[in-house]
Amino acid sequence: MVDDQIGRTNAASHALKRAGSFISSLALTFLGLTAITFLISRMTKIDPVLAIVGDKASKEVYDKTYAMLGLDKPLIVQYGGYLRKLLSGDMGTSVLTSQPVLTDLIHVFPATFELATVAIVMGVLIGVPGGVIAAARKGHWQDQVIRVVCLFGYSIPVFWLGLVGLFVLYGKLGWVSGTGRLDIGYDDIVTTRSGILLIDAALEGQWDIFRNAFSHLILPASILAYFSLAYIARMTRSFMIDQLSQEYIIAARIKGRSYWGAVWKHAFPNIMVPLITVIGLSYASLLEGAVLTETVFAWPGLGQYITRALFNSDMNAVLGGTVLIGMVFIGINLFCDFLYKIFDPRLRSA
Amino acid sequence: MILQQSQTLSQWLQTDAPVSARQAAAGKTYRAIRSIVANPAALAGLIIILLLIAVAFLAPFLARGISPIAQDLDNRLHAPDLAHWFGTDELGRDIYSRTLYGARVTLAMVLLVSVIVVPIGLAVGTLAGFLGGWIDSVLMRITDIFLAFPRLVLALAFAAALGPGIENAVIAISLTAWPPYARIARAETVTISKSDFISAAKMQGASTWRILFKHIVPLCLSSVIVRLTLDMAGIILTAAGLGFLGLGAQPPTAEWGAMVSAGREVILDQWWVATIPGVAIFIVSLGFNLLGDGLRDVFDPKST
Numbered sequence: 055m056v057d058d059q060i061g062r063t064n065a066a067s068h069a070l071k072r073a074g075s076f077i078s079s080l081a082l083t084f085l086g087l088t089a090i091t092f093l094i095s096r097m098t099k100i101d102p103v104l105a106i107v108g109d110k111a112s113k114e115v116y117d118k119t120y121a122m123l124g125l126d127k128p129l130i131v132q133y134g135g136y137l138r139k140l141l142s143g144d145m146g147t148s149v150l151t152s153q154p155v156l157t158d159l160i161h162v163f164p165a166t167f168e169l170a171t172v173a174i175v176m177g178v179l180i181g182v183p184g185g186v187i188a189a190a191r192k193g194h195w196q197d198q199v200i201r202v203v204c205l206f207g208y209s210i211p212v213f214w215l216g217l218v219g220l221f222v223l224y225g226k227l228g229w230v231s232g233t234g235r236l237d238i239g240y241d242d243i244v245t246t247r248s249g250i251l252l253i254d255a256a257l258e259g260q261w262d263i264f265r266n267a268f269s270h271l272i273l274p275a276s277i278l279a280y281f282s283l284a285y286i287a288r289m290t291r292s293f294m295i296d297q298l299s300q301e302y303i304i305a306a307r308i309k310g311r312s313y314w315g316a317v318w319k320h321a322f323p324n325i326m327v328p329l330i331t332v333i334g335l336s337y338a339s340l341l342e343g344a345v346l347t348e349t350v351f352a353w354p355g356l357g358q359y360i361t362r363a364l365f366n367s368d369m370n371a372v373l374g375g376t377v378l379i380g381m382v383f384i385g386i387n388l389f390c391d392f393l394y395k396i397f398d399p400r401l402r403s404a
Numbered sequence: 405m406i407l408q409q410s411q412t413l414s415q416w417l418q419t420d421a422p423v424s425a426r427q428a429a430a431g432k433t434y435r436a437i438r439s440i441v442a443n444p445a446a447l448a449g450l451i452i453i454l455l456l457i458a459v460a461f462l463a464p465f466l467a468r469g470i471s472p473i474a475q476d477l478d479n480r481l482h483a484p485d486l487a488h489w490f491g492t493d494e495l496g497r498d499i500y501s502r503t504l505y506g507a508r509v510t511l512a513m514v515l516l517v518s519v520i521v522v523p524i525g526l527a528v529g530t531l532a533g534f535l536g537g538w539i540d541s542v543l544m545r546i547t548d549i550f551l552a553f554p555r556l557v558l559a560l561a562f563a564a565a566l567g568p569g570i571e572n573a574v575i576a577i578s579l580t581a582w583p584p585y586a587r588i589a590r591a592e593t594v595t596i597s598k599s600d601f602i603s604a605a606k607m608q609g610a611s612t613w614r615i616l617f618k619h620i621v622p623l624c625l626s627s628v629i630v631r632l633t634l635d636m637a638g639i640i641l642t643a644a645g646l647g648f649l650g651l652g653a654q655p656p657t658a659e660w661g662a663m664v665s666a667g668r669e670v671i672l673d674q675w676w677v678a679t680i681p682g683v684a685i686f687i688v689s690l691g692f693n694l695l696g697d698g699l700r701d702v703f704d705p706k707s708t
Contacts, residue, residue, distance in 0.1 A: 083552055086550075087553065090549070097566060209690040211661070213664065214678070214679075217671050217679075217682070221675050221679075225672040338554070342554040342557055345557060361560075361649055364564045369564070372560075373561065379554055379557050380552075380558075384552050387552055
């Protein structure tokens with residue numbers, strides 16, 4: 055009984071320690087991330103004072119604004135100010151839309167979220183079985199096919215594949231719809247609730263719009279899915295090869311399990327933990343792939359927002375978008391780390 | 405080299421008991437080359453990269469003297485034919501010639517990024533690994549922060565701040581590409597510094613810098629180079645992505661990413677404008693991926 059209690063307190067203090075190190079590493083990475091974006095904003099050649107007062111302003115006005123923006127203070131103080139504003143959700147105003155950057159980001163994020171989520175679901179549904187089959191049939195033709203598919207996925211420029219996809223599937227065959235999220239005739243019919251068109255259209259029972267949105271979504275989502283599929287399949291394959299060489303597989307086979315039974319029922323459950331991390335990481339990198347894909351498909355999401363801002367020297371918007379993607383990236387990274395430690399029994403009872 | 409009379413060159417290279425350090429190194433290189441040549445995929449990758457280098461050097465000759473920037477507005481968006489093998493773009497420029505010259509830009513960017521990234525990664529990694537303590541913690545924390553950042557987005561933000569252009573694109577990519585090398589160099593350094601020969605060097609009075617540069621850095625190089633080859637495809641794709649977004653080489657320079665972007669508007673009617681430079685990007689990054697996989701098999705059989 056006493057042993058049991060000690061065990062429990064140990065486990066509790068362990069969990070606390072883990073949560074502590076999780077939070078501190080989150081905070082540190084956040085500080086680093088914001089420090090980098092702050093330095094980038096100081097690297098721009100655009101004079102923030104001139105942007106406000108214009109080049110006809112007198113020296114006096116210029117100096118006053120310079121001091122008002124806090125540019126005369128040491129860099130570290132300026133960074134503190136930047137951080138304080140950021141934490142209260144103030145990312146400045148976008149020059150392009152004259153709205154707070156945060157409002158803009160909240161507005162465009164659902165489109166990217168929809169695209170990335172559909173893509174990751176497709177990537178997992180194809181990539182995981184693909185990787186398992188490649189490992190189980192290592193060296194056979196199935197393995198070679200999957201290897202080539204993955205290799206191409208690592209080598210093809212995503213923006214180019216998008217263009218070729220548009221050319222063939224939309225231009226020549228007409229199987230899918232073109233750029234944008236909807237045909238022009240369907241715009242602004244559905245009220246925005248979640249910002250995710252498939253959900254919003256389904257909620258209102260507008261099945262025409264649902265179908266139209268889907269035919270616009272499917273091509274960019276498949277292209278993004280291909281890239282995450284390549285990564286997921288390759289990692290799944292190497293995890294599975296590791297497991298299939300273990301002795302418990304031989305034991306299961308001796309016991310009379312069929313080969314595929316051993317693969318799916320014995321080996322596969324053991325790769326779930328590292329697989330979660332891989333899926334998390336590739337979901338995060340989809341946000342990145344979305345920057346280029348959205349440009350090609352005129353998809354009104356985060357990626358297009360950032361690139362449009364780029365060309366209009368709208369630094370607040372660029373940095374706001376960068377911070378958001380960086381934070382999602384770091385968040386997913388750390389979350390996977392955390393899951394890893396929780397779900398792996400060997401790491402649980404140290 | 406001292407070749408004994410009874411020995412052939414291949415025996416000298418393959419001997420189990422090399423008599424000099426140079427012979428050992430030559431033998432190691434020979435075995436590495438042999439195993440790459442024996443691996444068809446890696447060989448294909450090597451050939452593609454050699455072709456890229458050849459095309460970059462021989463571009464004027466291979467382009468049959470057609471300038472990559474000469475405009476011919478009467479022949480805009482001309483389909484591929486005998487005069488223009490890959491057709492012409494929206495300004496009537498020859499896409500075949502532009503694709504060949506584009507190899508120069510790609511090769512130059514790849515070389516510049518490598519020259520910047522490897523020394524930074526080695527410096528940070530070996531210092532952290534060798535000195536340990538708080539220097540190690542600080543340097544590795546910084547590395548982790550850069551590593552946690554989405555690469556393309558960070559490069560985008562840098563390139564946007566610095567302004568468009570090849571040099572700035574190279575700087576932007578380098579700033580985001582060095583962390584993995586620091587990680588590798590650190591891991592190698594930690595193992596190497598525990599070896600007896602490092603203690604021996606220390607006891608002989610070698611300075612920290614001497615040990616770092618003469619003993620540790622050379623031993624880190626091979627794993628760093630393998631990683632660099634594997635990363636090359638990613639660097640090329642990022643560079644092309646920046647070019648596609650208009651942040652890389654500026655017009656009229658022929659750059660593959662920018663060329664694909666120029667073909668966007670006309671993709672449905674004049675497919676060749678965007679498609680052909682994209683194929684070039686694909687082939688080159690495929691080449692680096694194939695070679696990288698092969699090199700990893702040769703130098704680091706554990707991780708396959």
